[in-house]
Amino acid sequence: MTDIEVTNLGKRFGATEALRDVSFSLSGNKICGLLGRNGAGKTTLLSILAGYKRPSTGAVLIDGEPVFEHAAGMARTCLVRGAGDATVPTRSVRDVIDLAGRLRAGWDDEYAGELLESFEVPRDKKVKALSQGKRSALGITIGLASRAPVTIFDESYLGLDAPSRYTFYDALLADVLAHPRTVIISTHLIEEVATLFEDVLILDDGRLLLHEDADTLREAGAAVSGDAELVDSFTPGLRVLGEKTLGRAKSATVYGPLDDERRARARAAGLDLDPIALQDLFVHLTSGGSR
Amino acid sequence: MVFDDRSPIYRQIAERIENEVLSGALAGDEQVMSTNKYAAFHRINPATVNKAFQQLVDDGILYKRRGIGMFVSPKARETLRARRRKTFFADVVEPMVARAKAIGIELPELVARINELGEE
Numbered sequence: 001m002t003d004i005e006v007t008n009l010g011k012r013f014g015a016t017e018a019l020r021d022v023s024f025s026l027s028g029n030k031i032c033g034l035l036g037r038n039g040a041g042k043t044t045l046l047s048i049l050a051g052y053k054r055p056s057t058g059a060v061l062i063d064g065e066p067v068f069e070h071a072a073g074m075a076r077t078c079l080v081r082g083a084g085d086a087t088v089p090t091r092s093v094r095d096v097i098d099l100a101g102r103l104r105a106g107w108d109d110e111y112a113g114e115l116l117e118s119f120e121v122p123r124d125k126k127v128k129a130l131s132q133g134k135r136s137a138l139g140i141t142i143g144l145a146s147r148a149p150v151t152i153f154d155e156s157y158l159g160l161d162a163p164s165r166y167t168f169y170d171a172l173l174a175d176v177l178a179h180p181r182t183v184i185i186s187t188h189l190i191e192e193v194a195t196l197f198e199d200v201l202i203l204d205d206g207r208l209l210l211h212e213d214a215d216t217l218r219e220a221g222a223a224v225s226g227d228a229e230l231v232d233s234f235t236p237g238l239r240v241l242g243e244k245t246l247g248r249a250k251s252a253t254v255y256g257p258l259d260d261e262r263r264a265r266a267r268a269a270g271l272d273l274d275p276i277a278l279q280d281l282f283v284h285l286t287s288g289g290s291r
Numbered sequence: 292m293v294f295d296d297r298s299p300i301y302r303q304i305a306e307r308i309e310n311e312v313l314s315g316a317l318a319g320d321e322q323v324m325s326t327n328k329y330a331a332f333h334r335i336n337p338a339t340v341n342k343a344f345q346q347l348v349d350d351g352i353l354y355k356r357r358g359i360g361m362f363v364s365p366k367a368r369e370t371l372r373a374r375r376r377k378t379f380f381a382d383v384v385e386p387m388v389a390r391a392k393a394i395g396i397e398l399p400e401l402v403a404r405i406n407e408l409g410e411e
Contacts, residue, residue, distance in 0.1 A: 218297065
């Protein structure tokens with residue numbers, strides 16, 4: 001079982017602070033979703049986790065060892081970016097697969113072949129001649145067949161059609177059941193993959209907004225609606241993420257545990273309490289910025 | 292997608308299995324799908340499925356047979372019926388009476404209709 005420990009991580013590019021004071025720990029072979037808007041710092045964080053970039057401040061330890069310029073730490077991680085752009089574009093699919101096999105201790109060549117076949121990726125073609133979707137599929141193949149203790153997919157669905165994305169999700173689940181490991185998935189397609197997540201990390205403007213159990217998050221958000229005055233008298237003490245008013249009616253999106261007492265109070269006041277979807281909660285939590 | 296993203300998935304799983312027990316689709320001492328198969332079939336995180344099944348074991352709805360799998364408790368249906376009876380009035384009858392009042396249906400009319408349905 002792999003432990004990831006991220007402490008006070010910061011990354012600066014010139015005047016831009018891409019990451020600020022990010023700390024979290026992941027253990028127990030979880031599938032974790034990394035969510036954030038464009039420019040929130042997801043790719044920077046994942047690149048540092050994989051040892052591709054040096055942090056400006058703070059540290060990443062995988063099983064107690066640093067990853068940057070540290071072969072043992074880096075070998076534990078396999079990062080797949082976008083449409084497989086870490087692969088060599090001028091080489092053939094076959095060469096890229098052979099190379100990945102030589103670099104990865106846990107590589108399963110037979111499994112890689114099965115995946116290429118189910119995604120219908122031709123082995124003879126050069127990587128640059130593949131469509132974006134097929135390049136994504138090649139990246140996914142490398143990530144899954146690497147069996148790396150920390151396998152990271154950074155928007156690895158780009159250009160993939162819906163059936164291929166579901167092939168990816170099904171293969172991922174089957175493979176982590178057979179070979180448990182830590183998987184981090186960054187995605188904008190929240191609704192599609194959210195049931196796969198055990199944990200969710202949300203980055204916003206370079207900061208870690210939250211790290212929470214996915215089911216706890218689903219429980220934490222609610223929409224309170226009814227007469228405006230009644231809604232206003234109900235929300236103090238709760239974190240209000242957004243409000244909408246129409247005449248005397250009001251709906252407030254709140255975040256925080258709603259215990260039985262509060263729920264009973266809402267019922268007694270004639271207020272409606274509706275659950276909100278993870279994606280809506282994400283939108284509310286991260287829509288404050290001016291991007 | 293069978294499971295929605297608006298309430299904890301583990302609770303939705305538990306409720307589905309409870310409903311299958313209540314309807315008789317799952318009988319006492321019948322084996323249920325393994326958590327891994329369930330996770331793969333419904334495309335759900337295995338830890339989430341484990342949590343749901345563990346809750347059903349804690350509630351006495353399922354029981355484990357070491358090395359074989361999970362089974363429906365012989366008394367599961369009775370347990371669930373008793374539990375749902377407790378919340379039936381608060382969940383179903385009270386909102387129904389409130390709605391009837393709001394649209395001007397008199398209680399005797401409501402009771403008469405309930406009696407009619409009971410005789411059918």
